[in-house]
Amino acid sequence: MVPAMTAEAPPDFSGTDLVCLRGGRVVFAGLDFRISAGGALLLLGPNGSGKSSLLRLLAGLLRPYSGGLLWRGEPVAADVEGHARRTHYVGHHDAVKPVLSVAENLRFWAMLHDPAAAEGRVAAALARFGLADLAAIPGRILSAGQKRRTNLARLLAAPSPLWLLDEPTTALDARAIGMLEAVLAEHRAGGGMVVLSTHAGIDLPGATELRLDTFTPRGELAEMAL
Numbered sequence: 157m158v159p160a161m162t163a164e165a166p167p168d169f170s171g172t173d174l175v176c177l178r179g180g181r182v183v184f185a186g187l188d189f190r191i192s193a194g195g196a197l198l199l200l201g202p203n204g205s206g207k208s209s210l211l212r213l214l215a216g217l218l219r220p221y222s223g224g225l226l227w228r229g230e231p232v233a234a235d236v237e238g239h240a241r242r243t244h245y246v247g248h249h250d251a252v253k254p255v256l257s258v259a260e261n262l263r264f265w266a267m268l269h270d271p272a273a274a275e276g277r278v279a280a281a282l283a284r285f286g287l288a289d290l291a292a293i294p295g296r297i298l299s300a301g302q303k304r305r306t307n308l309a310r311l312l313a314a315p316s317p318l319w320l321l322d323e324p325t326t327a328l329d330a331r332a333i334g335m336l337e338a339v340l341a342e343h344r345a346g347g348g349m350v351v352l353s354t355h356a357g358i359d360l361p362g363a364t365e366l367r368l369d370t371f372t373p374r375g376e377l378a379e380m381a382l
Contacts, residue, residue: 254296
């Protein structure tokens with residue numbers, strides 16, 4: 157089972173009038189969102205519309221050019237370290253260390269989060285993503301799908317309320333996608349939140365769809381970085 161959220165006020169995460177500037181180009185502008193406990197935000201749009209940039213911005217890896225992010229009504233910028241602790245970002249590239257085994261990779265993340273609970277969470281994550289038989293296998297010889305499942309298993313090894321997932325179904329077969337969908341559902345049932353980008357179909361019931369290409373800047377705003 158996905159670990160339950162801590163007994164504190166329900167999370168609420170929002171952004172207002174966000175503008176993202178990358179490489180002298182305004183990627184998106186005027187973007188608003190809000191996601192509460194148990195909610196999901198599905199990011200859609202063609203390549204280049206800003207899905208990955210928005211996820212990195214929500215994770216605190218990028219700063220918005222303008223606009224603000226709030227967590228429970230308080231500016232994220234006022235507590236960057238706290239936001240990092242409550243966020244789990246899984247990007248395009250699988251963060252699997254090649255010299256470590258699957259279990260050792262997960263243990264690394266679990267120890268950073270909560271050393272006392274690390275072993276139990278690693279075992280649960282291995283079982284949930286069908287990795288128990290691969291626990292001793294070094295990362296360097298895993299297939300693309302196995303690396304992706306190892307990377308996603310970090311979500312359970314080091315739990316957090318806010319999951320930010322960039323194309324998480326890449327390299328997964330139908331069975332593994334089903335595993336992920338079940339984990340996402342349980343995370344939300346426990347009060348967790350999910351923001352997910354995808355080009356493929358994924359079952360995320362009740363998710364709010366956010367089409368990034370509708371926030372493409374035009375006119376004066378598009379020229380402000382020139």
